[in-house]
Amino acid sequence: MSASAQLVNPEDRLFHLILALMSSSHGLNKDQILSTVRGYREDTEAGMARESIERRFERDKDALRSLGIPLEATIPPEDDGNNKNTLYRIPKGAYDLPEDIEFTARDIALLNLSAAVWREGTLSKDAQIARMKLASFGITVDEPLVGFAPVISTRDPALQALRDAIERGVRVRFDYLKPGDADSSKREVSPLALVNHEGRWHIYCHEASSDKFKTFLLRRIVSAVRILESPGVEAAPGVASQALADLEKLYLSQVALVEVTGGSDAWSVLTQRRDTRVEGTRLHVHYTDQDIFAEELCSLGEEVLVLEPPPLREAMIAHLSALRDAHV
Amino acid sequence: MSSASRRPSTTDNLLLLLALVPYVLDRGEVPVAQAAEQFGRSEDDIVKAIELIACAGIPGDSLAYSHLDLFDIDWDLWEEQRVITFWNTVAIDHQPRFSAREASALLAGLQYLATHPSYSHRSDIDEVMTKLRAGAGAGPADRIVVGGEAVETHLVVLEEALSTQRAVTMTYHNKRGESGERTIDPLLIETRDAQWYVRGWCHTRQALRTFRVNHMEAVSLSELEQDDHSSLIEDISTELFSPSPDDITVTIECSASSVPLIADYLPRGVIPPGAVDPLRLEIPFAHYGSLTRFVAAHPGRVRVVAPPSAREAVAHFAGNALARYETR
Numbered sequence: 001m002s003a004s005a006q007l008v009n010p011e012d013r014l015f016h017l018i019l020a021l022m023s024s025s026h027g028l029n030k031d032q033i034l035s036t037v038r039g040y041r042e043d044t045e046a047g048m049a050r051e052s053i054e055r056r057f058e059r060d061k062d063a064l065r066s067l068g069i070p071l072e073a074t075i076p077p078e079d080d081g082n083n084k085n086t087l088y089r090i091p092k093g094a095y096d097l098p099e100d101i102e103f104t105a106r107d108i109a110l111l112n113l114s115a116a117v118w119r120e121g122t123l124s125k126d127a128q129i130a131r132m133k134l135a136s137f138g139i140t141v142d143e144p145l146v147g148f149a150p151v152i153s154t155r156d157p158a159l160q161a162l163r164d165a166i167e168r169g170v171r172v173r174f175d176y177l178k179p180g181d182a183d184s185s186k187r188e189v190s191p192l193a194l195v196n197h198e199g200r201w202h203i204y205c206h207e208a209s210s211d212k213f214k215t216f217l218l219r220r221i222v223s224a225v226r227i228l229e230s231p232g233v234e235a236a237p238g239v240a241s242q243a244l245a246d247l248e249k250l251y252l253s254q255v256a257l258v259e260v261t262g263g264s265d266a267w268s269v270l271t272q273r274r275d276t277r278v279e280g281t282r283l284h285v286h287y288t289d290q291d292i293f294a295e296e297l298c299s300l301g302e303e304v305l306v307l308e309p310p311p312l313r314e315a316m317i318a319h320l321s322a323l324r325d326a327h328v
Numbered sequence: 329m330s331s332a333s334r335r336p337s338t339t340d341n342l343l344l345l346l347a348l349v350p351y352v353l354d355r356g357e358v359p360v361a362q363a364a365e366q367f368g369r370s371e372d373d374i375v376k377a378i379e380l381i382a383c384a385g386i387p388g389d390s391l392a393y394s395h396l397d398l399f400d401i402d403w404d405l406w407e408e409q410r411v412i413t414f415w416n417t418v419a420i421d422h423q424p425r426f427s428a429r430e431a432s433a434l435l436a437g438l439q440y441l442a443t444h445p446s447y448s449h450r451s452d453i454d455e456v457m458t459k460l461r462a463g464a465g466a467g468p469a470d471r472i473v474v475g476g477e478a479v480e481t482h483l484v485v486l487e488e489a490l491s492t493q494r495a496v497t498m499t500y501h502n503k504r505g506e507s508g509e510r511t512i513d514p515l516l517i518e519t520r521d522a523q524w525y526v527r528g529w530c531h532t533r534q535a536l537r538t539f540r541v542n543h544m545e546a547v548s549l550s551e552l553e554q555d556d557h558s559s560l561i562e563d564i565s566t567e568l569f570s571p572s573p574d575d576i577t578v579t580i581e582c583s584a585s586s587v588p589l590i591a592d593y594l595p596r597g598v599i600p601p602g603a604v605d606p607l608r609l610e611i612p613f614a615h616y617g618s619l620t621r622f623v624a625a626h627p628g629r630v631r632v633v634a635p636p637s638a639r640e641a642v643a644h645f646a647g648n649a650l651a652r653y654e655t656r
Contacts, residue, residue, distance in 0.1 A: 009338075010338040010342075011338050011341040011342040011345060011380075012380055012384075014338070014342050015342060015345045015346070015380070015381075015384060016384060016385075016386075018346070018419070018420075019384060019385065019386050019418055019419045019420070020386050020387065022419040022420070023386045023397075023418065023419045036387040037387065038384075063338075063339070067339065067342070067343070067427075068425075068426070068427025068428075068429060068430055068465060069424075069427075070425075070427075070465055070466070092419070094425070094465065094466070095424055095425065096422040096423070096424065096425065097422060097423045097424060097425045097426075097463050098425075098462065098463055099422075101459050101462055101463040102459075103456070103459065106452055107452070107455070107456045107459065110438065110441070110452065110453060110456050111434055111438075111456060111460075113437075113441060114434050114435075114437030114438045114440075114441055115433070115434060115437060116437075117436075117437035117440055117441070118433050118437060123433045126427075126429045126430045126432075126433045127430075127433050127434075127437075129343060129427075129430055130426055130430040130431075130433065130434055132343040132344070132346075132347045132367070133347060133423065133424055133426060133430070135347055135351065135366050135367050135368075136346070136347035136348070136349075136350045136351045136354075136423050136424070137350075137351070137354065137423055138350075138351050138352075138353070138354025138355040139354070149516055149517065149518045149519075150440065150441065150444070150518070150519045151518065151519065151520050152437075152440065152474060152519075152520075153520060155591065163429075163472075166468065166471050167428070167429065167467060167468065177585065177586075177589075184585065192471065193471045193472070193473065194471060194472045194473070195472075195473050195474075195475070196436075196440075196472075196473070196474040196475060197475045198475070199523065219589055220589065222585040222586075235468070235471070238470075239471070240470055240471050240472065240473040241470075241473055243473070244473045244475050247475070248475065263499075263507070263545070264501070264507075265501035265505065265507070265543055267545075268501055268542060268543050268544060268545050269542050269543065272481070272482070272541070272542040273542075295625055295626065295627060296625065298624045298625060298627055298649070299621045299622075299624040299625035301620070301621075301624065301645050301646075301648065301649045302645075302648040302649045302651070302652055304649075305652045305653065313653070316653070317650065317653050319627035319628070320627070320646050320649050320650040320653075321646075321650060322627050322628050323623070323624060323627045323628075323642065323645075323646035324643050324646035324647050324650060326628075326631050327631070327632060327639045327640075327642040327643035327646065328639075328643045
């Protein structure tokens with residue numbers, strides 16, 4: 001049966017489903033829901049096929065869960081897995097914000113700004129739900145944090161799948177083009193944390209085949225990310241901060257010596273990188289990945305000459321030669 | 329918040345119902361217009377939502393809806409003044425928790441804000457993070473992390489100009505490779521990943537322009553007060569750089585697997601789905617300065633096919649950069 005046959009509009013039905021499941025202390029089984037809750041009852045009484053109503057109930061459950069509503073399903077112990085007796089409920093304690101947590105007007109302003117960081121792309125749905133929840137506080141927010149609009153792009157197609165896999169604690173498979181390599185390789189990993197460093201998204205993982213923890217750049221995942229059913233390696237507490245600290249350590253330990261034309265665009269760009277040290281016309285510039293840094297430097301053209309380290313200098317010569325040869 | 333241009337979805341409407349109840353309970357009495365502003369929806373939407381809530385409830389013991397199990401509002405107040413106040417509510421009487429997914433987005437956003445010069449000295453970010461962790465739903469809420477890339481020098485001056493409504497002077501290197509003195513009224517500071525931008529009124533060009541902070545040099549606060557640009561702030565579109573009719577269209581070739589690597593540099597919607605390998609794309613560039621930068625940032629992945637003058641520009645750019653290595 002088509003959706004247009006519904007007698008009660010979907011938000012009305014979902015709202016009533018939430019009210020019913022929150023009010024019931026022991027939970028309601030499917031029969032009780034379909035015969036009493038507004039929306040289902042009307043369709044049941046109108047003689048709609050049971051199968052269609054049940055399918056709608058399945059979709060509604062998914063819809064509530066995707067909004068972060070803690071919908072629980074329990075099978076009473078005396079039943080041997082008969083899903084007719086599964087009891088559904090939304091425990092009020094799991095739904096409500098705990099009583100002892102109070103947000104001030106300033107908190108709300110900060111949280112709104114933090115939600116705005118994700119106004120584009122993959123995390124925007126969660127951010128938007130969060131903003132509606134923030135609006136449900138009847139506090140007058142009189143401290144508008146104007147003039148500053150931070151955005152972190154989450155356009156990497158792999159981000160959503162990796163986030164789902166982290167949440168479910170399962171492994172994933174993808175093709176990865178390692179910086180400096182010409183061809184991609186297949187990887188199977190347990191994703192543990194998403195890390196944005198130097199403006200790039202990384203996924204910190206455990207790789208089963210090498211039994212090593214590795215960091216991959218999302219931009220270089222060149223296939224779709226396939227979510228596997230096999231359980232992943234469990235994450236240690238503080239794994240995300242640790243992964244960020246590791247990348248930061250790498251950034252601080254690797255330094256290039258470059259000669260830069262004074263007053264040039266490259267001079268502006270490189271002196272404003274974090275921790276750059278100026279020594280006359282020479283700059284000591286930090287980087288995380290040699291191949292990626294070489295590509296960044298290439299785009300600055302003749303304003304930059306790499307002096308050290310030798311492998312970076314060689315990479316520059318190789319890249320620039322290839323670039324010239326491909327265009328003559 | 330839903331934008332006015334998009335028709336609200338079932339999800340938007342359901343979230344509004346769930347948020348309206350605690351909001352009205354917090355405020356006691358709420359005029360429709362105030363709720364419309366709070367939730368970024370039309371007054372009609374609010375009226376529809378209230379009419380739905382006012383008749384909603386749960387099936388009671390008799391499994392039929394009775395008045396004690398229904399929401400109730402002050403109907404006189406509602407009908408005479410369009411002011412909402414609840415006499416009875418069902419199940420929902422408190423703000424909802426943030427789900428682990430929502431909390432993880434907010435936490436990562438806050439962490440990112442904390443790296444910014446104007447927030448790094450504030451202790452309230454830590455406090456709100458603690459509250460958020462304590463009030464989040466079940467699941468991993470700490471697996472996304474964003475490192476900061478802010479270099480304070482210019483930002484401090486720009487922010488002072490913004491808050492004191494003054495102009496700034498600077499040397500700016502534009503994408504054409506030209507440098508010059510500029511005076512601008514900064515109106516908005518934006519970050520996109522590791523990149524910082526300022527939207528401002530350019531005195532030199534007499535127009536609204538976007539400036540990349542790391543291409544600025546010698547930024548200093550001017551004595552000039554900003555003109556009134558309140559009418560312009562509305563015009564600041566979300567696209568940082570908008571296409572212009574003067575753009576030069578360049579044909580480039582790249583392998584299908586490198587498309588994710590260059591996707592951010594392309595105007596949205598430029599990639600034809602399921603195309604052949606290698607791909608040929610037509611991309612507009614404002615001038616050859618930005619073309620050569622783009623191609624040089626992707627050595628070996630992107631090749632200019634046409635027009636011949638664009639190929640020459642890239643070959644020339646690479647040749648000049650390479651010459652610095654050959655003469656040593």
